[in-house]
Amino acid sequence: MTLIHVPRPDVKSAMNPNRPVNALLKAQVQHLHEAERNLPLRHRTDIYINAIKTEGEAAEYIRRVTEAIHEAHEAAAAKHGRGIAIAAAAEGPGDKAPGASRGKKKSKGKRARET
């Protein structure tokens, strides 16, 4: 059995949350915004998406809306007595996706302007 060496990227130079948001992330933000409009008011972020200019800002919005969608589903399931197994519930604080990462930091993505 052969063991293949996989070089790791230099996280310091590879990581750039200030990179201008690409077309794919823009589309993802817009689609999440559409999804967010269907959420109950208490789960909406009120983030003004036209102010999102960088990848870090997009990431922060994507996280908040994804969590809000999960929370809305959990709330609906609790109200109706249904048990929905959703991704957020499976993502415990100790879970970590192995990839190119460095250090331990709290989430602190630069936020877009909130309205």
Add this chain to the structure above:
Amino acid sequence: MPPGLDNLRHIVVLMMENRSFDHMLGSLTAVDPRIDGVTDQLSNPDTTGALVKPQPLAQFQGQLDPDPDHHFPAVDLQIFGGDTSPNRVANMQGFVKSYFNQQQDVGHAQKIMYYFTEQQLPVLTTLALEFAVFNRWFASIPGPTICNRAFAHYGTSFGRVDMNLLYVNEPFKSIYDRLINANPKHTAKLYYYDTTSSTMEITNLLENQPELFGTYPQFLTDCSTSNLPDYSFIEPNFNDHDSDSGEEVASDQHPDHNIQAGELFIASVYNAIKASPLWPNTALLVVYDEHGGIYDHVVPPACTPDQFTASANDTGTGQPFAFDRLGVRVPAILISPWIPKGTVVDGRIFDHASIPATITKFFLRDYSPRSPRETSADVFIEPNVAPVDPTRNLLSLAAMRDDCPDFDV
């Protein structure tokens, strides 16, 4: 029945972002001439008329910035070289011209022809040489990400050639819907990296069916505890972000994200499956959603038209599109311990509609309705129903391999 098919219980698809076949695997022609990659005869004209050859000068990051245009009009230019006449013939001669349009820089535009060496991509090239690499797997549409990913989920993009994924009340069900509502019921899951990367399948799946979703850590757990669903679709990390675990570098390989982070991610998916008790029962497809505007030399073939047509206004080329030809070729590799080392799949044409077509035929045998594109798409795993055509079955070994590589992730 071939034991590889008899043992197969789980199919996993990992879809990466925006790299062409020649860019990632083109160097392998020098290793195995059966692989249809880069040769000395290939070139593209730049805007001065000079011929630019593919060169092994691709870099992990910082080279394809700005992101090469891969929306429908740009890909049309890349494929047809700028010919808009009625009887035009595809020639793959417009890649440098297309990239030049973004910065008006002749030197920078030539970088669209660069490709990686075998040594730069030890994960992808090893998997290609060890298992089954497809010479003719194409993006489903000559256009951008979302509509191409739709073909992997629905077998169609419902007439879209753009980034609009608001597929509501459409006539065809996703492969996930088909599986979980089947009788007997099957299991399916779409694993996204984490909540900050989230998914590209938002409107229908995350909004309406959160039970179908899992995170990448859950995929790792499901591998190690033998709880993989019948069908898994994995999305890489689409953005650079901080997490409670540290700084997460995007692993999707979308320009200008780091290629090595993607290599690491592919290796971790492979290692998780290989270390799982389910390794004998699992097949993994690694595929890219579209070429990202980057050079490939193979002309995309015609295909069965879909029942939808994109209007001239939607395509942006002045011509409607009937979904009757494929997009640019992308890397695709099928991995299983039942596949002979060094398999090169040639003479057959695949696109992302082959994914729901394969999953449907393998697990459900049949399903209706499905799109014309999907019902006519070739399958990469044969249904385990006699008779199995040995010339098409890729999981063909009589005994499972014990020489499959490991990656030190």
